[in-house]
Amino acid sequence: xxxxxYLFTRFERFWHWAQAVLVITLLFTGFAIRGVxxxxxxxxxxxxxxxxxxxxxxxxxFAIFWHFTTGQWKHYIPTLERxxxxxxxxxxxxxxxxxxxxxxxxxxxxxxxxxxxYLGVKLVINPLVWVSGLLYLFWGSVRxxxxxxxxxxxxxxxxxxxxxxxxxxxxxxxxxxxxGHTPLAHIKAxxxxxxxxxxxxxxxxxxxxx
Amino acid sequence: xxxxxxAGWVLLLLLMWLSPxxxxxxDHTRFDALEGPFExxxxxxxxxLSCHTEASKQVMATRHWTWEYENPHGGETLGKKTMLNTFCxxxxxxxxxxxxxxxxxGWEDDTFDFSDEGRVDCLACHNTGDYVxxxxxxxxxxxxxxxLTRAAQNVAATSRATCGSCHFYGGxxxxxxxxxxxxxxxxxxxxxxVHMDVEGLNFSCSTCHQTESHDVPGSRIQGTAVDxxxxxxxxxxxxxxxxxxxxxxxxxxxxSGSHAQRLNEHTRSLACQTCHIPEFARGGVPTKMxxxxxxxxxLDEEGNPIQIKNEDGYVxxxxxxxxxxxxxxxxxxxxxxxxxxxxxTAETEIDPGERAAVNAYHGTPGAEDARIWPVKRALGKQxxxxxxxxxxxxxxxxPGNETxxxxxxxxxxxxAAGTELAGQPFxxxxxxxxxxxxxxxxxMVAPGEMAxxxxxxxxxxxxxxxxxxxxxxxxxxxxxxxxxxxxxxxLILLGALGHGSLRxxxxxxxxxx
Numbered sequence: 001x002x003x004x005x006y007l008f009t010r011f012e013r014f015w016h017w018a019q020a021v022l023v024i025t026l027l028f029t030g031f032a033i034r035g036v037x038x039x040x041x042x043x044x045x046x047x048x049x050x051x052x053x054x055x056x057x058x059x060x061x062f063a064i065f066w067h068f069t070t071g072q073w074k075h076y077i078p079t080l081e082r083x084x085x086x087x088x089x090x091x092x093x094x095x096x097x098x099x100x101x102x103x104x105x106x107x108x109x110x111x112x113x114x115x116x117x118y119l120g121v122k123l124v125i126n127p128l129v130w131v132s133g134l135l136y137l138f139w140g141s142v143r144x145x146x147x148x149x150x151x152x153x154x155x156x157x158x159x160x161x162x163x164x165x166x167x168x169x170x171x172x173x174x175x176x177x178x179x180g181h182t183p184l185a186h187i188k189a190x191x192x193x194x195x196x197x198x199x200x201x202x203x204x205x206x207x208x209x210x
Numbered sequence: 211x212x213x214x215x216x217a218g219w220v221l222l223l224l225l226m227w228l229s230p231x232x233x234x235x236x237d238h239t240r241f242d243a244l245e246g247p248f249e250x251x252x253x254x255x256x257x258x259l260s261c262h263t264e265a266s267k268q269v270m271a272t273r274h275w276t277w278e279y280e281n282p283h284g285g286e287t288l289g290k291k292t293m294l295n296t297f298c299x300x301x302x303x304x305x306x307x308x309x310x311x312x313x314x315x316g317w318e319d320d321t322f323d324f325s326d327e328g329r330v331d332c333l334a335c336h337n338t339g340d341y342v343x344x345x346x347x348x349x350x351x352x353x354x355x356x357x358l359t360r361a362a363q364n365v366a367a368t369s370r371a372t373c374g375s376c377h378f379y380g381g382x383x384x385x386x387x388x389x390x391x392x393x394x395x396x397x398x399x400x401x402x403x404v405h406m407d408v409e410g411l412n413f414s415c416s417t418c419h420q421t422e423s424h425d426v427p428g429s430r431i432q433g434t435a436v437d438x439x440x441x442x443x444x445x446x447x448x449x450x451x452x453x454x455x456x457x458x459x460x461x462x463x464x465x466s467g468s469h470a471q472r473l474n475e476h477t478r479s480l481a482c483q484t485c486h487i488p489e490f491a492r493g494g495v496p497t498k499m500x501x502x503x504x505x506x507x508x509l510d511e512e513g514n515p516i517q518i519k520n521e522d523g524y525v526x527x528x529x530x531x532x533x534x535x536x537x538x539x540x541x542x543x544x545x546x547x548x549x550x551x552x553x554x555t556a557e558t559e560i561d562p563g564e565r566a567a568v569n570a571y572h573g574t575p576g577a578e579d580a581r582i583w584p585v586k587r588a589l590g591k592q593x594x595x596x597x598x599x600x601x602x603x604x605x606x607x608x609p610g611n612e613t614x615x616x617x618x619x620x621x622x623x624x625x626a627a628g629t630e631l632a633g634q635p636f637x638x639x640x641x642x643x644x645x646x647x648x649x650x651x652x653x654m655v656a657p658g659e660m661a662x663x664x665x666x667x668x669x670x671x672x673x674x675x676x677x678x679x680x681x682x683x684x685x686x687x688x689x690x691x692x693x694x695x696x697x698x699x700x701l702i703l704l705g706a707l708g709h710g711s712l713r714x715x716x717x718x719x720x721x722x723x
Contacts, residue, residue: 035670035684036692042665042684047468090709095716140475152681157688164695168702175706179713 007109007195012072015063016190022056023166025049030163053133060126075110076119083112094179104195121169129162239363246359251315251331251351254362258332266327268424274313274335276324277301279431283550283572288431292632293553296568296590296647297381297501300556300603303631304614307607310343311376318348319631333358335372336365343375345382346609370396370406373415382531385495388430389540389586390653394493402493404657420444420452428453430650435481435549435573436581437461455482455655479680481547481581483652485662489539490586490651496524496536502591504642506532507619515619530606530616532591542584542651544677546573551648556634559599565589565644566601575679582677583650590645593625597637601645604628 008016025048031037032045040048067073085101090113093101102111110118135142135155143152180186181196189195238244243257259266269275278289290308294300301308309317314329316322323329331349333341342355351358378384378393385392400407405417419428428434428451437456442448450457461477464470476485491497508529510516515529524536550572560566568590573580593602605628606615613620613627621640629636667674668684675685 033668033683034687034692035668036687041663042668043469043663046664095712095719097716097719140471140478153686153688156681156683156686157691160688160691160695164691164698167695167699171699171702171706175710178710 003197004194005104005106005197006193007104007106007189008193009070010193011062011066013190013193015059015066018059019056019063022052022059023170025052026056027163027167027170030159034160050137053137057130060130075108076115076122078115078119079112081112083116086111086113090179100181104197117169117173121166125162125165125169128158129166132156132159132162234366238365241363244359244362246362248358248362251333251358252328254358255315255328255330255332257362258365259327262332265332265424266330269313269330269332270324270327271423272425273429274424274426275330277312279429281552282432284552286553286555288553288555292555294556294568294601294603295381295387296588296592296645297387297498298606299503299592299601300628300632302603302633303605303628304607306348307345309349310345310347311379312349315349333361333365334376335368337361337372338364338366338369340364345607367414368416368421369414377415381498383498385491385497387497387588388649388653389490389497389537389588390487390649390651392491392493392495392497394495395653398493398654400657401660402656403654405655418453418457422447427451430551431553432551433547433549433650433652435547435583436579438477455486479576479582481583483650483655484544484582484584486655486658487542487584487651487653488656488660488662488666489541490584490654491538491540492654492656494538496522496538497540497586498534498588499537499540499586500533500535500589501531502533503593504532504591506530506615507621509619529619535589540586541673543587544582544584544674545571545648546575546577546580546677546679547571547583547585547650548573548577548580554601556600556603556632558601560594560601560643562594562596562599562641562643565646566594568601568645568647571648575677577679582674582680586649586651588647588649590647591642592645593621593640594643595635595637596639596641598635600634601643602629602636602640603632603634605631 029040029045029049029052032040033042033049082101089098089101092098104111132155136152136159139152139155177186177190178184180189185196241261243260248254248257255266273279273289276289277291278287280286281288290301292300292302298304298308305322306318313331313334314322315331316329331343333351334343339361340357341361342352343349344352344355374391374393374396377388378391378395379386380391381387385394394402395406397408398406400410403413405411405413416426419426421427434451434454437450437454438461439450439456441456441458441460442450442452444452455463459482462474463477463482464473467473505527506529508516508527516527517525517529518527520526520536522536524534526534526536528534551569552572553569554560554566571583571585593604594600595602602625604615604621604624605613606624608614609617611627612618613623615621615624618624622638625636625640626638628634662673665684666672668682670685672685674680674682
């Protein structure tokens with residue numbers, strides 16, 4: 001008998017999907033700027049990229065505020081507990097129909113692999129992209145205070161590295177989003193906020209009001 | 211607010227231009243000294259000097275008079291008088307012809323007296339018509355086309371017509387040399403030159419080349435390649451070249467639009483001209499991109515010189531001069547330039563195994579004191595001494611003798627006579643060597659909406675392909691990083707597809723659970 005838990009609040013869902021749209025936009029326009037594809041003109045790509053970047057920065061400021069005021073940051077504290085079971089599940093159990101080794105609850109809504117991946121995004125990829133991106137944007141003003149070996153080429157390199165890591169994360173993330181008990185289960189949860197669970201123990205706490 | 215400030219600038223510029231041109235306080239037709247009639251051009255000069263007592267001395271201190279210039283970088287003596295180029299090659303031994311563009315009278319050979327104030331030609335720059343100096347008169351006006359008295363009574367400030375009568379015809383014909391200076395600038399439309407537009411700002415040459423004491427600022431021999439300063443008040447004596455773009459526009463000229471800041475940052479690397487002169491020779495007059503002297507002298511069956519024209523009516527072969535390649539709407543080449551230019555002189559040894567660069571533009575890629583400039587690269591093929599390995603100065607243009615090439619089609623005689631008069635050693639052995647010469651592109655500034663768009667350069671094989679010293683998104687990328695990045699993304703995608711397929715294949719086991 002299946003129950004539902006309210007996992008993702010309205011702001012969190014908005015943050016997630018807005019971020020998704022902006023990140024994909026930034027990747028697409030960014031690779032146009034880098035000359036990887038020619039589906040947009042250079043100038044158009046720059047304009048969109050810059051506008052999307054500022055929107056994402058704004059969103060990020062709100063999200064950081066939200067994480068700390070709601071205590072949601074605790075979901076990203078890394079843990080190695082049961083990480084072996086997680087890896088075994090994705091490597092083997094998922095094919096044999098083994099039960100998911102991690103029970104999602106409102107207190108712990110991300111499994112250990114998710115925690116590590118999202119923490120990596122927040123602490124490595126995002127800062128790399130933002131710091132290098134802002135240097136890129138304001139290069140004319142900051143170049144004179146940079147050491148000689150650190151030119152626009154290096155800034156662009158770091159920014160592109162961040163973009164590639166983000167792309168890798170995005171692909172993995174989108175794929176694993178289909179790895180719920182049905183392919184659309186996780187995605188539905190991120191749209192509605194409600195996750196279907198099959199274990200009463202997961203629902204021991206009532207959903208907090210949104 | 212910005213618009214009003216811009217309008218204010220335009221008004222100020224207009225006033226500055228109008229005040230000398232229109233608001234003269236003297237009506238020269240009423241001066242006794244100019245009553246005439248004048249029998250000779252020198253008499254006109256004396257009449258001018260009777261009031262403008264210092265004018266001749268001022269002119270004689272300038273390169274317009276001396277055709278001589280000491281390179282502040284290399285110390286070598288330059289100037290039209292002795293220099294070589296890839297067009298008419300050399301002035302020396304051809305003075306009688308070429309000096310029709312000298313601001314003096316009678317410079318026919320090296321006996322010309324540069325201290326004779328009466329030989330200064332005031333009318334060359336200050337006439338408003340009725341005055342013509344043509345090739346072959348050593349700077350004297352052509353009597354048939356000139357009315358000295360009328361010309362003297364109707365003097366005025368310099369104009370596009372007076373400056374252009376020489377500078378638009380450098381290299382022996384309309385638009386030949388520069389590529390950004392030709393007769394289309396006598397009456398330019400807005401798209402050709404946004405400042406000179408006859409229906410708009412209507413600048414004359416001296417609006418930018420604002421002259422003090424007859425000394426006209428701005429030179430291609432040593433250019434002002436970088437002027438990273440704010441706009442300056444016209445007439446302020448601060449040693450800056452008033453003819454630069456920045457002298458009026460400053461170095462952060464883009465004020466409106468979402469890209470203004472970004473475009474202003476480009477001024478750290480680019481000359482204004484690089485984006486704002488998208489092509490040169492845009493006025494309907496072709497410029498000579500190539501000139502091959504080695505084929506000159508071919509005559510028809512009766513022994514007469516020939517001319518061959520292309521389908522547009524432009525001369526592409528002339529027995530006197532050889533083969534030409536004309537070019538219109540030419541996309542410039544781009545290179546770093548700090549204003550320092552060096553030249554091959556008649557003494558410089560060249561390597562005939564490669565194309566000899568008659569001049570070289572210097573500048574360290576990416577350096578603070580250099581900018582990326584648009585240039586015209588003119589190609590040539592011209593005589594050199596196979597023993598001394600020097601470019602040779604032929605006599606080509608002097609009629610009525612046995613030596614000038616245009617009248618005898620004999621290189622041996624032309625080179626012997628030219629080098630002797632120029633004082634250049636000549637072994638008697640010669641051949642033709644490929645040469646090239648650079649010309650800065652700085653005129654024919656287009657309206658802002660015609661400036662290059664981003665992708666003209668920020669692209670593979672864009673205009674700045676091969677220009678070093680700048681990292682350009684769209685042109686430059688890190689090959690290895692890209693391989694790593696897309697490799698990583700690709701592997702993850704493959705992994706996901708494989709994993710997903712396995713899940714799909716095993717879906718029934720799962721349902722059975």
